[in-house]
Amino acid sequence: MPEMTTTITNPKVDGFLRKVKQWKEEYVELRNIILDCHLTEDFKWMHPCYTHEGKNIVLIHGFKEYIAILFHKGALLKDPHGILIQQTENVQAARQIRFTSIEQIVELEPAIRAYIDEAIELEKAGVEIPYKKTSEYPVPEEFQVKLDEDAALKEAFEALTPGRQRAYLYNIAQPKQSKTRAARVEKYIPQILDGKGIDD
Known part of the structure; x- marks a missing residue:
């Protein structure tokens, strides 16, 4: 099947972004970057979530102090820039990249794209997180x-x-x-x- 180049936005995310009070500009910027990586836009857990063939890759979530993108299997990413954050020591798989301004997002855009591409490749390869028993x-x-x-x-x-x-x-x-x-x-x-x- 050929790669689809058309980006389909999800009306639920449109509705969510219309209501957002904080980080609106940042949400839009992150959304555009992620959609450009050929992911499918969905709305899960009350957040914009992006999938590849039904598998969760990354979601955007805003907090009071920062906005972040969360990689569902971020623990598997190489993280050459040292920007991935483990929210708490109990979180085994997910990792965040946090931003406090639109400038930071623009500056880190090449890294964000590279991390998303790597996350998609890991998902395609079927790599799983080795959870602690x-x-x-x-x-x-x-x-x-x-x-x-x-x-x-x-x-x-x-x-x-x-x-x-x-x-x-x-x-x-x-x-x-x-x-x-x-x-x-x-x-x-x-x-x-x-x-x-x-x-x-």
Whole structure:
């Protein structure tokens, strides 16, 4: 199939941009650059999102302090310019490039295009992110004690999806003090027994 050179904009994104109060100029500039890279415009998670053959490549999202483009598999990109940002240490795949002015976007345009092209090539090649396994997340001692004591809790925890297990392990491990970690364990036990994740 020949490459399509016509760019199709999505009416949902048009509507979104009409209402945007902050970063309007920046949104438009980023949209034009991304559309020029032959991606399909969509509107997902309340943001302009750009796909290649149905696979998410990049989205644009505005925050109070900055506007960013988010690469769904940004962890795989080479990042020769050192501009990709991992939002939090818990984010395994996605990476952002942040901007605070239209000038920055214009200046970084060649890099943005190169990163998008690389992201498309990775998607075409079917490269996947090697996610950390749940077994690589240590079980906090305060939680392990409870799991050893309570067979029903252990069984309920093991029945959760790996993502839900990781979220619990990560959140329980965060506080520096043991008593705070223990308090988190107590707080989460009823949810775990109900087969629910942290945010359910």
